[in-house]
Each structure stands twice: as structure tokens, then as C-alpha cells.
Amino acid sequence: MSGIDEVKSAGNVPTDIMVGFIGAGRMAQALASGFIASGLVRAGNIRASDPDPKSLNCIKELGVNVTQDNKEIVTRSSLVVIAVKPQVVEPVLQEVFSAVSSNNLFMSIASGISISTIEQNLPKGTRVLRVMPNTPSLVRAGAAVVSRGSAVEEGDTSLVTSLMNSVGLCEESQEMLLDVVTGVSGSGPAYAFAAIEALSDGGVKMGLPRDLAMKLAAQTMLGAAKMVLESGKHPGQLKDEVCSPGGTTIAAMHKLEKAGFRGALIDAVEAATLRARELGQKK
Numbered sequence: 001m002s003g004i005d006e007v008k009s010a011g012n013v014p015t016d017i018m019v020g021f022i023g024a025g026r027m028a029q030a031l032a033s034g035f036i037a038s039g040l041v042r043a044g045n046i047r048a049s050d051p052d053p054k055s056l057n058c059i060k061e062l063g064v065n066v067t068q069d070n071k072e073i074v075t076r077s078s079l080v081v082i083a084v085k086p087q088v089v090e091p092v093l094q095e096v097f098s099a100v101s102s103n104n105l106f107m108s109i110a111s112g113i114s115i116s117t118i119e120q121n122l123p124k125g126t127r128v129l130r131v132m133p134n135t136p137s138l139v140r141a142g143a144a145v146v147s148r149g150s151a152v153e154e155g156d157t158s159l160v161t162s163l164m165n166s167v168g169l170c171e172e173s174q175e176m177l178l179d180v181v182t183g184v185s186g187s188g189p190a191y192a193f194a195a196i197e198a199l200s201d202g203g204v205k206m207g208l209p210r211d212l213a214m215k216l217a218a219q220t221m222l223g224a225a226k227m228v229l230e231s232g233k234h235p236g237q238l239k240d241e242v243c244s245p246g247g248t249t250i251a252a253m254h255k256l257e258k259a260g261f262r263g264a265l266i267d268a269v270e271a272a273t274l275r276a277r278e279l280g281q282k283k
Helices: 026-038 053-060 070-075 086-099 115-120 135-139 156-165 175-186 188-205 210-231 235-242 248-258 261-281
Strands: 019-022 046-049 065-067 079-082 105-108 127-132 142-148 168-172
Touching: 019 026, 019 070, 026 046, 026 053, 026 135, 046 053, 046 070, 053 065, 070 086, 079 086, 079 156, 086 115, 086 261, 105 115, 105 156, 115 127, 127 156, 127 175, 135 142, 142 156, 142 175, 156 168, 175 188, 175 261, 188 210, 210 235, 248 261
Parallel strands: 019 046, 019 079, 046 065, 079 105, 105 127, 142 168
Antiparallel strands: 127 142
């Protein structure tokens, strides 16, 4: 039985779990903040390392412990989150190799870096999971997919899934799909932010105050997303229900179709997916 499995709490997360982030950038900050806000992980039980003092200062504001020593993260954490840029994953893993023990479970959020690559750069039998999260984890509205490595034990996947569910939605899938997940939900918040900004600009153009236009646009996107998730209806059906014959919405949808709105989003997902694959090949 691994160290992680020894003490369980509600949601398959040990009450005293020690979580370490190697890399303290925005995604690490979002996850750490979400874990703390959920109540599943105490701030004092989280450590983060990063060579950038600014990143460390930002994550330190959450109440977590910080260091510039990656090996310290491994030796003092049961769950080690690899949150560095893809191109430095292998050097970092080689750096901490000697500090890894059977008590460590590694969770990588590095885009494009395969589980096999991570396993090859760690001691044989190291338990590895790969997760593709997104930044709305910061407000506990994230979307993530987890894939398991060859040495993962019973309970490891449920632990990570419980943690990720505490900051939003988490599903398990095959690793071969994670680059596509990057294109849809990993990069997706940026598409949504751009849509909110554009809707807001449209409102301002037609006379709304900026603050009101922004709030209406953001709340509308939030509400639409909740309707898809909670109603079980296809988004096309929900769209049709808004489009009254000869009404305002169908006139607006005609403009979106002419502008290639849906095609642009499909192209965006494709571009992000291909870039994720490219980053993985450049490892």
C-alpha cells in the first residue's frame, strides 16, 4: 500500500496529503488555489518550486510553502505535480530522479509530454498520471481529463480525480486524446474570453455602458454553459429554442454563419491540438 493510500478521507483524498508543485506558474497557482478553496488540501500542506521569484511570490500569497529546490518538493510530497513548460520536463525529471521513492505519485499537467516519456525519466515503477486541466480551476469551474500510466495503483486515479473534481469537472480518458482535450478545454477559456469581449464590444457599440455590457456577456456565457451541462440537451437544440421564427436571434445567427463563426472555432481547436502534438515531438 502506498503512502497516499494509507489515510483516506471523504472523496478519496487523505486528510494529511502533501502536495508539491514543480513549477509555480498560472496553472499551478490555479490548482493550488482551487485545492485550498475546496477544503481538501490545507495550504500548509502544499509546496511549490520555481526558479522565477515572481511566480513563487504569487503562489506564496495563497499560504503555501515555496522553495527553489525541486528535490525538496519530491522528498516532502506524496503527490508531485509537474507544472513546468513542456521543453523542460525531461531535465527536471532527471534532476529529481534520485529523490523519487515509492511514496511519490506524479501528476503531469505539461502539454504534449507523454506518460511514457515521463516514466522513462523516472525510476522504474514510478506511478504517473497525466492530467489536462484549465485555468477556470481557479474559481472551481475547471474542466480536466486524466489518463493513467502503467504503474498506477488502485486508488491513485480516484485520488487525482477527486482533487480535480473539487475544482470543477474531471473525466478519465485515453492518453491519445489529451492533445485534443488541450485544443478543446485546455485552450478553450481563451476562446470564451474572446467571445465575451466581443459580445461586450458589440453592446458598447450599440449604446450599453462597458461595465453592464461585460457583466451581461459573461453571465450569458455562464448561463448557456450551465444549460448545456444540466439540461442534457444538444447545444443545437438549445440554440433552436432561442431562435424564434423571424426574430432577432435567427437574424444574428445568420450573420455568425456568414462570418464563419463555427468554422473558426473548429479551426482553433485543430490548431491548438496540432501545436500540442508539435510540442510533444520537440521534447
